[in-house]
Amino acid sequence: MKHHPISLFGQHNIFFLKFFIILFLSCIATRFNFCLSNIPSSLKTLPLVGHLSFDELSLTKASRDFGNRYQYHPMAILYPNSVSDIANTIKHIWNMGHSSHLTVAARGHGHSLSGQAQTHGGIVINMESLKVYEMNVDVIGNDSPYIDVSGGELWINILHESLRYGLTPRSWTDYLHLTVGGTLSNAGVSGQAFKHGPQISNVQQLEIVTGTGEVVNCSKDQNGELFHSVLGGLGQFGIITRARILLEPAPSMVKWIRVLYSDFTAFTNDQERLISEENAFDYIEGFVIINRTGLLNNWRSSFNPQDPLQATHFKSDGKTLFCLELAKYFNFQEMDIVNQEVERHLSHLNYIQSTLFQTEVTYVEFLDRVHVSEIKLRSKGGTIEHLLLFQMKIFST
Ligand SMILES: Cc1cc2nc3c(=O)[nH]c(=O)nc-3n(C[C@H](O)[C@H](O)[C@H](O)COP(=O)(O)OP(=O)(O)OC[C@H]3O[C@@H](n4cnc5c(N)ncnc54)[C@H](O)[C@@H]3O)c2cc1C
Ligand SMILES: *[C@@H]1O[C@H](CO)[C@@H](O)[C@H](O)[C@H]1NC(C)=O
Ligand SMILES: *[C@@H]1O[C@H](CO)[C@@H](O)[C@H](O)[C@H]1NC(C)=O
Numbered sequence: 001m002k003h004h005p006i007s008l009f010g011q012h013n014i015f016f017l018k019f020f021i022i023l024f025l026s027c028i029a030t031r032f033n034f035c036l037s038n039i040p041s042s043l044k045t046l047p048l049v050g051h052l053s054f055d056e057l058s059l060t061k062a063s064r065d066f067g068n069r070y071q072y073h074p075m076a077i078l079y080p081n082s083v084s085d086i087a088n089t090i091k092h093i094w095n096m097g098h099s100s101h102l103t104v105a106a107r108g109h110g111h112s113l114s115g116q117a118q119t120h121g122g123i124v125i126n127m128e129s130l131k132v133y134e135m136n137v138d139v140i141g142n143d144s145p146y147i148d149v150s151g152g153e154l155w156i157n158i159l160h161e162s163l164r165y166g167l168t169p170r171s172w173t174d175y176l177h178l179t180v181g182g183t184l185s186n187a188g189v190s191g192q193a194f195k196h197g198p199q200i201s202n203v204q205q206l207e208i209v210t211g212t213g214e215v216v217n218c219s220k221d222q223n224g225e226l227f228h229s230v231l232g233g234l235g236q237f238g239i240i241t242r243a244r245i246l247l248e249p250a251p252s253m254v255k256w257i258r259v260l261y262s263d264f265t266a267f268t269n270d271q272e273r274l275i276s277e278e279n280a281f282d283y284i285e286g287f288v289i290i291n292r293t294g295l296l297n298n299w300r301s302s303f304n305p306q307d308p309l310q311a312t313h314f315k316s317d318g319k320t321l322f323c324l325e326l327a328k329y330f331n332f333q334e335m336d337i338v339n340q341e342v343e344r345h346l347s348h349l350n351y352i353q354s355t356l357f358q359t360e361v362t363y364v365e366f367l368d369r370v371h372v373s374e375i376k377l378r379s380k381g382g383t384i385e386h387l388l389l390f391q392m393k394i395f396s397t
Contacts, residue, residue, distance in 0.1 A: 046088055050081030062124040067113030072120035079129040083241045091213025106239050108182030127152030127181050133242055135161045145247040151181035151240035168250035171196040175370040181240040187232050191283035194275045200231040207242035251329035254366040255342055257358045259351035260321050266350045267322040280345050283327035290320055
């Protein structure tokens with residue numbers, strides 16, 4: 001079976017505008033009614049377990065995303081309740097042929113910044129309603145344990161489910177209230193990537209609805225071309241309905257460290273040193289910190305309000321700073337050894353001495369850290385822009 005990338009999925013703004021103009025003109029040129037009424041009525045005949053919504057409130061919701069910069073109004077929202085709901089809808093659109101100009105976009109948690117999960121006049125598939133697969137952890141048989149999840153599942157839920165078996169996914173994003181399909185369509189990058197690769201390198205198998213409405217499994221060895229196209233494919237090669245995510249034993253605690261640099265070369269030298277050392281840390285990331293509108297203070301309070309070192313009065317003098325963020329995973333009985341090891345690694349680094357912040361938190365608190373600062377920021381009336389500035393960083397990969 002050969003799979004071709006198709007233009008059915010999603011849209012990029014300029015193309016979309018073109019399509020819209022063509023659609024509009026062809027509507028006038030042919031029968032106006034055909035465009036506005038025939039397509040929805042043919043969709044309404046589809047045999048679905050879930051449903052299609054033409055309701056204004058749903059349409060408006062699906063025309064927005066986290067970035068809040070682009071708004072494309074779709075024609076309908078599909079709330080799938082089975083994989084065949086998605087397959088039937090796409091097959092139907094495929095059979096309409098090119099002249100329908102109808103586009104489809106999968107929507108995960110809608111945390112895109114530039115309308116990637118939107119489609120003007122098309123159909124948005126609300127992946128979070130696809131709860132057809134129970135999350136299923138497999139600890140035996142395979143070389144490595146894994147969890148099977150729905151494409152619309154949130155990473156935070158996958159974390160909690162895996163932890164019930166003492167296991168955890170290996171590679172993360174900083175923020176966990178995103179869907180599997182959404183991050184696997186990009187890459188899924190955080191401080192574990194230097195060790196395990198991005199999230200797309202930690203997937204064993206996918207179930208995909210292709211652009212022609214077929215349901216197929218793919219992996220490195222089966223339909224490999226489709227597998228590698230969909231991973232990081234920006235939603236353009238098919239809809240991810242299920243994913244098999246590799247797991248590893250979960251630690252209980254995390255030693256979490258942040259240090260600041262004003263010198264960029266010193267900062268990157270230290271990052272490179274730590275990355276090349278075997279087993280120094282489990283997580284290495286870097287941020288650029290621009291001292292604007294109290295952001296620096298916010299950065300500190302989001303780290304740990306109880307930390308006595310908070311009292312240290314460090315002044316940046318308006319300079320851009322670089323923050324090296326490190327984490328070492330451990331279990332309670334290893335505390336002393338881990339402390340010694342961390343101390344030894346830190347003693348070789350060239351950060352500004354008065355800026356060492358360290359704390360110990362649970363593994364879940366560490367992984368869900370951005371959500372905690374998001375809640376704090378929102379409660380203080382902070383904007384999305386603040387959060388994104390906070391998120392601006394140089395990845396250590
Ligand atoms: C606060 C915040 C923090 C972030 N932190 C990180 C980070 O640390 N690391 C990182 O790598 N990224 C990060 N991101 C970016 C994030 O990974 C992407 O924006 C991701 O696409 C969002 O997932 P979502 O579920 O909201 O997807 P959506 O925004 O809904 O969709 C994103 C894209 O994926 C497609 N898509 C969605 N679901 C599917 C599916 N099931 N099958 C096929 N295609 C699909 C959509 O059509 C769209 O093109 C962050 C974003 C925010 C807002
Ligand atoms: C895909 O794989 C899953 C799990 O291995 C299996 O249950 C399912 O039937 C497969 N689907 C197809 C279309 O082959
Ligand atoms: C941020 O920069 C301003 C000068 O632009 C300075 O007065 C302030 O002390 C700085 N804040 C911190 C926390 O360093």
